Amino acid sequence: MTPFTYVRATDAQTAVRLADSRHPGVRYLGGGTNLVDLMRETVERPTALVDVTGLSNEITETDGGGLLIGAAVRNTALAEHRLVRSRYPMLARAIVAGASPQIRNMATVAGNILQRTRCAYFYDQAGSRCNKREPGQGCDAIDGFNRMHAILGASPSCVATHPSDMCVALAALDATVHLNTAQGERRLPFADLHRLPGDEPDRDTVLQPGDLITAVELPALPLAARSAYRKVRDRSSYAFALVSVAAALAVENGTVTDVRLALGGVAPKPWRPLAAERALRGQPATEAVFRAAAAAELAAAEPLRDNAFKVELAQRTIVAVLGELAENGLAGGGA
Amino acid sequence: MSIVDKGKEAVQGIAQAVVKKAVELAPGALLPGGRPDPLIRRQHGHIGKPVSRVDGPLKVRGAAPFAAEVALDGMVYAALAYSTIARGRIAAIDTALAEAAPGVVLVMTHRNAPRLNPPPRFLTGDKAAAGDDSPIMQDDRVRWNGQPVALVLADSQEQADHARSLIRVTYAEEPAATSLPTADGCEVGTFMGEPLRAVVGDADAAFAAAPNKVEAVYRTPRHNHNALELHAATLVWRGDELFVHDATQAVAHTAWSLAQIFGLEEAQVHVGSPFVGGGFGGKGLWPHQILAAAAARLAGRPVRIVLSREGVYRAVGGRSPTEQRVALGADADGRLTAIIHRGVTPKTRHSPMPEPFILPTQSAYAAETIALEVQTCYLDMVANTFMRAPGEAVGTVALECAIDELAERLGMDPIELRILNEPDKDPISGRPFSSRNIVAAYRAGAERFGWDRRNPVPRSRREGEWLVGMGCATATYPYHRMPGGAARITLDAAGRARIDAAAHEMGMGTATTHTQVAADRLGLPLEAVSVRYGDSSLPGVILAGGSQQTASVGLSVMMAHQELVGELLKLAGNDSPLAGLGVDEVESADAGLRKRDEPDRFESYASILARSGRSELAVESSAPMPLETMHWSMHSYGAMFCEVRVNAVTGETRVSRFLGSFDCGRIINPKTAASQFRGGIIMGLGLALMEETQFDERNGRIMTRNLSDYHLPVHLDVPEIDVIWTDIPDPHAPMGARGIGEIGITGTGAAVANAIHNATGRRVRDFPITLDKLL
């Protein structure tokens, strides 16, 4: 780990000012569960840390019936929140499907969103080539171990996945990110925050250095009260997703009236399968339709040496999750 | 005698000439027709009781000092930098930034490291301990990707870690052998100079002619050691003497080997290792202790070195991958006419042995013809090494899956097929079994597990998305007792006894079980016995490996006890009720000696010592050569039963029930034994379903180097594991007990795979069985 200075910010303005004055080489510090690991590996070498765990850790209802979640809310607190569990069960389930209780107790909402890929070559600062770490160096994963890597949205420069579970739910829920930047406050649709690698794989998001996430807002989404998150992984717990699916489904008289879907483990960002959603809306809620919708989305998949199975796995998981929601919906008489 | 068997004996150090000489010294218990260890018959003693660990309270309080916790005055901290190429030379190494970094005391590379003798490679001598005999930092060569190339000493661990990240190495890379096709030569593997090959009859011809046959290739991946405790040593030079607080399974071996490396007398090196946080074969002598000692000498400061988790992957070897072809031929009734088990596994030129996966097949089944062979190919990689049940853990995967496949082909119950082929003597060596009750283990296990509820038709049980199936497999691990066992018994004036032996406590309960055994041996209550271990100054050259430590120490204490009785009778003199009695006429009981057939003729130890004016009496004795394995085929056995649930949508496998039914001779402590069995089984579940080192064949680099990427079972992956045992004493093993430490991992992988086949109809032969293989 490279030596660094540490300051603790008490509010957003101070944080942004502190960051600005220490630029470049400054990083915000949330729970540290990702950043500190990367510093130990010398993948990240900040010269200054601004601790932002003292920012808002409130979860409040918005006027429109949504939720405003402070950036410093711990993952555990978010998953346990009464309104999250009742109105957005997919989010609560996605969070507890991730990491371990100890890590979730430390991890913050903003930190979770901005956690970096788990590509092993990215972490291996000493011995592997990685365009995300060192642009232009090459990518050792493309022809190497890439079982965990992307089948959608990747580029020849980087095929890494975004590892978060929580973010998959946030993508499906059409969340909005609140930012505080040197230029002032700003809002950004969650779907536009993370970016695909293209030929700039080092930039995971559209944020500029020093941009601070202050909150995440969830819109009112009655549909989400009946939602699910399913994570498929290599062991029962404490493993990143090979494929995960967040879904909410509204069915009336056997027809899909509305749907929200997002996929994890398959792309460089939380993946919103809009093609599949389009193929579902207004169609009968049958397995055949679910299958066709999943196939429509995965038609664009470009598997690598070790991850072709994800194409089939993602489709099966989508179909199973939608099937379960449709069935529960019928049993519960809609809502 | 088969060549494989010779190899096995060789590893136990039995050279024929030595054996002849040792026969005269051997106790009758271990020879045919001789008297078994009297403790075997002893009932109602401490043996067999679920005694809690004597060091439990210390560990629960965090008061048991591990190697990385010992603090020495003026100590500095070490960090290692590792190579990033598999083969070549260090063309340049820039240490200037590191040397200038805060807190740095020393940067050591091949340029300034003291000149050392080569590390004595394990198995090349009685006390050789090194897992790798490469001359690290003695030249500019790089021999594997991950080899230590520089060591930094600094005032804090953080400073050392930082400084080592500033070291820049330029390599002159050379073509490396990092995959089987590029291997630097292949040949029949050898184990202590003997080829790993055995032939009985013409197995290929018998297989070709067999009316029923199965033939398949099974692959197991590379595995790495992941003991909870990282490899660590805290060490200091005092003059020309080296004191090492180590985490090792071999204190005496390590002391001798370090003495060789540094050109010292054995007595100048002191290795202590009272607590080890898991060894599994990986805690031997590796480059870190050697380099830390060299750096401590250069810097003139005590040094603590703790490998990072990555460091363990880079510098400490693991299990090699295997590719095993098993072909079984059977007659119409299911009797085996041919067993062929051949395959290939990589090794380095610096490691002690290739993964000997044919070992479990040697004594498994009565077959008319047998052909076994391990081909080994040389790669440039970290030296492969011993890992819990080397050979058996992965060999049983291939053999026991093949047996299951044959049972299906024959339409037979897999247990009945095994029982039908149960040998009445060792199929290769022809020796009688010392004790083999595997059929009883199968019957008891099947009953308790509810094997009769298994539907032999695959994919016939489904609960929602989950396909449910059952499988079984045989577990087996040989009884070993290596030469070098020794122990001292010291009686004090109060009649208490202390046992001293250079043995090891890696969490398995060494001190506890030997307290029990010694208490029974000496006729003392548990409180009156203490056990000192984990120090090279204590008697014996005792490896905590090969599941042999209990036998080695147990027999040594038995020999010392015989001598102690003789000494006590001498001291007792004419005024004692024991006057005139010989060693064979008395026995230990009630904290003293009594005449066997006249129990009233008794005198306590305390009284004997008091009358002779002695404050203590110490005797030391060594165990004889392991002749028992010359006369008998000796193995521990188990019948493993597994129930799995495989998700029909995602291919995810969950083990829902597991039972191990063991036949390992007498169980000395049911509590500690159950933990050994369960721990082995859990490791076997990992082997079956998830454990896999990703070794990048392009550059020989290990890419899974932490517990996030390298998957071991987490709690949720492990169901309740039931363990039962026959508890039938082995008349030819000390205390009647054979080894229990490694057997749990054997058979488990195949039991899981067989259960998955029963659940899904899919036969996966490529391990681990991850979900993508079941989609």
Ligand SMILES: Cc1cc2nc3c(=O)[nH]c(=O)nc-3n(C[C@H](O)[C@H](O)[C@H](O)COP(=O)(O)OP(=O)(O)OC[C@H]3O[C@@H](n4cnc5c(N)ncnc54)[C@H](O)[C@@H]3O)c2cc1C
């Ligand atoms: C072993 C292990 C297993 C894991 N398994 C999973 C899993 O299965 N699923 C899963 O989803 N996650 C998993 N994780 C990842 C975990 O969820 C993240 O590490 C965690 O969410 C990060 O949150 P943090 O607050 O600790 O972030 P930090 O490590 O503190 O920060 C992460 C990044 O966010 C930036 N940042 C923090 N706060 C702000 C802010 N307010 N504004 C702008 N930038 C900010 C930091 O500068 C840094 O770049 C695992 C982690 C580990 C170590």
Ligand code: SF4
């Ligand atoms: S996939 Fe991306 S993160 Fe991984 S090595 Fe390639 S460029 Fe780096």
